[in-house]
Amino acid sequence: xxxxxxxxxxxxxxxxxxxxxxxxxxxxxxxxxxxxxxxxxxxxxxxxxxxxxxxxxxxxxxxxxxxxxxxxxxxxxxxxxxxxxxxxxxxxxxxxxxxxxxxxxxxxxxxxxxxxxxxxxxxxxxxxxxxxxxxxxxxxxxxxxxxxxxxxxxxxxxxxxxxxxxxxxxxxxxxxxxxxxxxxxxxxxxxxxxxxxxxxxxxxxxxxxxxxxxxxxxxxxxxxxxxxxxxxxxxxxxxxxxxxxxxxxxxxxxxxxxxxxxxxxxxxxxxxxxxxxxxxxxxxxxxxxxxxxxxxxxxxxxxxxxxxxxxxxxxxxxxxxxxxxxxxxxxxxxxxxxxxxxxxxxxxxxxxxxxxxxxxxxxxxxxxxxxxxxxxxxxx
Numbered sequence: 001x002x003x004x005x006x007x008x009x010x011x012x013x014x015x016x017x018x019x020x021x022x023x024x025x026x027x028x029x030x031x032x033x034x035x036x037x038x039x040x041x042x043x044x045x046x047x048x049x050x051x052x053x054x055x056x057x058x059x060x061x062x063x064x065x066x067x068x069x070x071x072x073x074x075x076x077x078x079x080x081x082x083x084x085x086x087x088x089x090x091x092x093x094x095x096x097x098x099x100x101x102x103x104x105x106x107x108x109x110x111x112x113x114x115x116x117x118x119x120x121x122x123x124x125x126x127x128x129x130x131x132x133x134x135x136x137x138x139x140x141x142x143x144x145x146x147x148x149x150x151x152x153x154x155x156x157x158x159x160x161x162x163x164x165x166x167x168x169x170x171x172x173x174x175x176x177x178x179x180x181x182x183x184x185x186x187x188x189x190x191x192x193x194x195x196x197x198x199x200x201x202x203x204x205x206x207x208x209x210x211x212x213x214x215x216x217x218x219x220x221x222x223x224x225x226x227x228x229x230x231x232x233x234x235x236x237x238x239x240x241x242x243x244x245x246x247x248x249x250x251x252x253x254x255x256x257x258x259x260x261x262x263x264x265x266x267x268x269x270x271x272x273x274x275x276x277x278x279x280x281x282x283x284x285x286x287x288x289x290x291x292x293x294x295x296x297x298x299x300x301x302x303x304x305x306x307x308x309x310x311x312x313x314x315x316x317x318x319x320x321x322x323x324x325x326x327x328x329x330x331x332x333x334x335x336x337x338x339x340x341x342x343x344x345x346x347x348x349x350x351x352x353x354x355x356x357x358x359x360x361x362x363x364x365x366x367x368x369x370x371x372x373x374x375x376x377x378x379x380x
Contacts, residue, residue: 097119212306235258318335
C-alpha cells in the first residue's frame with residue numbers, strides 16, 4: 001500500500017464490516033479505537049526490528065516473530081528492549097498483545113475479545129496519564145456488536161482482519177493523522193445531524209484556523225483554545241497554518257487546549273492528537289461541561305486564539321450564581337435558557353489574551369437575542 005489514497009480506501013473498507021450492524025455514530029468508536037491501537041502496535045514492532053536488527057523496514061510479521069523470540073530468550077537484551085520501548089512510547093505492549101498477534105490468533109481460532117480488552121487495560125495503566133482511560137468506551141460486550149459473546153468476537157475479528165493488511169509504520173505522521181481525520185469526516189457524513197457533536201467540516205475549520213493565526217504564523221508557543229473541541233479537528237487545523245521552512249517549524253510548538261463534554265468524543269480527540277504526533281506536553285485536553293464549570297482555571301487561562309464550533313442553540317441551565325461568574329458578570333444578563341450560543345461567545349472572550357483573536361461558528365440569531373443593550377456591552 002503505497003499512497004494516502006489507498007490507505008484511506010483500505011480504512012474505509014474496514015468499516016463495511018460494521019456498517020450493516022450499527023449506525024456510524026456508534027461504530028466509529030470501535031473502528032477508530034482499533035485503528036489507533038494498530039497504529040501504535042505497528043510502530044512498536046517497527047521499533048523492535050530497529051532496536052534488535054537495525055531494520056525498521058522489516059515486514060510486520062517478521063518483526064512479530066523477532067519480538068516473540070526475544071521474549072523467549074529472556075536475557076538482558078530483552079530487559080533493555082522493554083525499557084527502551086517503554087521510554088519511547090510511554091507504554092508496554094506484550095508480544096501476545098500486539099495487533100499482529102491478535103490477527104494470528106484469529107487465523108488459528110484462538111482469539112478472545114477479553115485478551116484485546118486486557119491489552120487496552122495494560123496500555124491505559126502505563127506510567128503517566130497519556131493513555132489513561134483512552135479505551136473506556138470500547139465495550140466488548142455491547143449488544144451493538146452482537147447478541148452473544150460469539151457474535152461480538154466474530155465481528156471484531158472481521159474488522160481486525162480487514163485492517164491487518166495495513167502497516168501503519170510505513171506511513172509518515174502526517175499521513176496517519178490525515179487518515180484519521182478522513183475517517184472522522186466520513187463518519188460525520190454518515191451520522192447526519194449527530195456529526196456536529198464531534199466534527200467541524202474541514203472547509204470551515206480551515207477558514208477559522210487561518211483567521212485566528214493571521215499575522216502570527218511565526219509566534220513561538222502559539223496557544224489555541226477550543227472549549228467545545230469535539231474530536232480535535234478544529235484545534236489541529238492551526239498546526240497547518242503555522243510557518244514552516246527549512247529548520248524552522250513553528251507548528252511543532254503550538255500549545256493545544258480543549259474541553260469536551262462527551263467522554264467518547266474526548267477520547268477520540270486524545271487519539272487524534274497522538275496520531276498527529278502532538279507531544280504530551282503540548283496537548284491539554286479536559287473532559288467537562290464548559291458552561292457549567294469554567295476551564296481552565298489554572299495558568300494559563302488566556303490564549304492567543306480561541307476557535308470553536310459550539311452546539312447550536314443548546315439548552316442550558318443559567319442559574320443565578322453564574323451572574324457572579326467572571327465570564328458573565330460584566331454583561332448584565334445571561335443567555336436565555338433555550339439557547340446557550342451567547343454564553344459560549346462570552347466564555348471564549350473571557351479566555352482570550354488582550355491581543356487574542358476568536359473564530360466561532362454561531363447561528364445569526366445570537367446577534368439579536370436577549371436585548372440590544374446586552375450585546376452592545378459585549379462588543380464595546
